[in-house]
Structure formats: C-alpha cells, structure tokens
Amino acid sequence: MYEEIKPQFSLELEGFKFLGRGPKATGETMGWSRDAKFYYRCVKCGDSMNAAHNKYWSCSCKAVNLDKDMGRFGSWHGDINILVYEKID
Numbered sequence: 091m092y093e094e095i096k097p098q099f100s101l102e103l104e105g106f107k108f109l110g111r112g113p114k115a116t117g118e119t120m121g122w123s124r125d126a127k128f129y130y131r132c133v134k135c136g137d138s139m140n141a142a143h144n145k146y147w148s149c150s151c152k153a154v155n156l157d158k159d160m161g162r163f164g165s166w167h168g169d170i171n172i173l174v175y176e177k178i179d
C-alpha cells in the first residue's frame with residue numbers, strides 16, 4: 091500500500107474544484123477518466139495535466155507519467171497521490 095503524501099502546497103487551485111485522490115474521484119470506476127473537464131495533479135510538485143492529454147507527459151518531479159502508447163498513467167507514489175480536480179466554468 092502507498093501512503094498518502096501531504097502536499098506542500100494548498101489543495102485549493104483557482105478555477106478548479108478539488109474532488110479527491112485517485113481515479114475514483116472522477117466518478118469513473120474503470121481507470122482514469124479522459125474527460126477534458128478533469129485535471130490530474132502531482133501531490134509532490136503540484137504540476138497538473140489535463141485528463142484528455144494525448145501525448146507523453148511527466149510532471150517536473152517525474153513521479154506522475156503518462157505513457158500514451160502503452161496506455162498507462164500513474165504515479166510512482168500510487169494513485170492515491172494523484173490529486174483530481176474539475177475545471178469550474
């Protein structure tokens with residue numbers, strides 16, 4: 091099991107609503123939602139990626155990675171250490 095890491099920044103993000111940690115926070119039961127209204131944020135460095143992002147992506151601390159070709163998304167610190175946000179219109 092992974093331990094929940096406490097972020098060194100405020101969970102509040104202007105223009106976004108914090109939903110929780112891990113893929114289930116979006117309401118999706120089968121993995122990570124690709125809906126563009128969601129954003130995934132690294133609990134370590136605070137970098138975020140749009141859920142619909144369709145290229146390779148790594149946050150600045152390299153913990154969170156999207157490997158588009160392998161269809162893999164996750165954090166070295168476990169899914170619970172990916173913060174989920176929804177964009178507020």
Ligand SMILES: [Zn+2]
Binds near residue numbers: 150152
């Ligand atoms: Zn990071």
